[in-house]
Structures are given as structure tokens and as C-alpha cells.
Amino acid sequence: MKLYVLNGPNLNMLGVREPDIYGRQTYGDLLSYIQQICQREQIEVECFQSNHEGELVDIIQSAYGKADGIVINPAAYTHTSVALLDALKAVALPAVEVHLSDVSERESFRQFSYPAMACLAQIKGLGFQGYEKAILLLKERLN
Numbered sequence: 001m002k003l004y005v006l007n008g009p010n011l012n013m014l015g016v017r018e019p020d021i022y023g024r025q026t027y028g029d030l031l032s033y034i035q036q037i038c039q040r041e042q043i044e045v046e047c048f049q050s051n052h053e054g055e056l057v058d059i060i061q062s063a064y065g066k067a068d069g070i071v072i073n074p075a076a077y078t079h080t081s082v083a084l085l086d087a088l089k090a091v092a093l094p095a096v097e098v099h100l101s102d103v104s105e106r107e108s109f110r111q112f113s114y115p116a117m118a119c120l121a122q123i124k125g126l127g128f129q130g131y132e133k134a135i136l137l138l139k140e141r142l143n
């Protein structure tokens, strides 16, 4: 089983960016965490981060035929991007949306998600553990 884990804009700034909301751990720490979970679960994983919507679309498209499922934190594009929704629908791979923070408890503009319409689930407010939950959910779904 192979998963793609995608992180959207500004998630490369984890650790520096609004630590009261996103914590002090860095994007590198997140990558190590995901690698460790996937190693434990015997899942092959490729992680990507981009600040560019089109590049995220390209990565989702490239998952077709290569990955069995997608974990995606679309970050700010969650709330704006029909293109990411369409890309997820196009490849039709099982996908789970993750947010580090609890978007439902934040500004009203964060409470709507386009990509969620093409995802099995949206996991929010669990920090790094949300990625573990998403990986396990996909594993269960794919087995």
C-alpha cells in the first residue's frame, strides 16, 4: 500500500508560524512523525508540500496509478479551491482531509471546505495525531 501525504501553503513554516495555534514542532518534525507511523504500519509513503495551488493539483494528478490513497492538508486552499476538489474527484482515490487546528472553532471562513466534498473524512484539531488517524483510516479502508 502506498500513500501520498500532501501539505499546502505555509505548512512549511510550522514551528515559526502562529505557534499558539499550530504548535512549536516544525514541518521536518511532521515529516519524521509521518514516516514513523508509516514504517510502523508497513505503508509506503511519499510526502509533498507546496505553496502553489497548481502544483498541488499536479501532485494529486500524479498520484493516479502510483498511490492507493491521499492524505491532504490543503491549508488555506481548503476554503477556496474548487481546483483541488476537482483534482481529487478526477483521480477518484480514497482521500482524507486533515487540519492541525480545529477549523470549526475558528473564523467562519475556515468552516467551509471544498476538498472535503471528495474526502472520506475530515479530521481536525488533533495536531500531528490527525495525520496518524487519517493514515489508519485509509489503511482500514484499503484493506
Ligand code: DQA
Binding pocket: 009, 010, 011, 073, 074, 075, 076, 077, 078, 098, 099, 100, 101, 102, 103, 110
Ligand atoms: C489548517 C487550517 C487552515 O484554515 C489554515 O489556512 C492553514 C492550516 C490547519 O492545519 O489547521 O493553513 O489547514
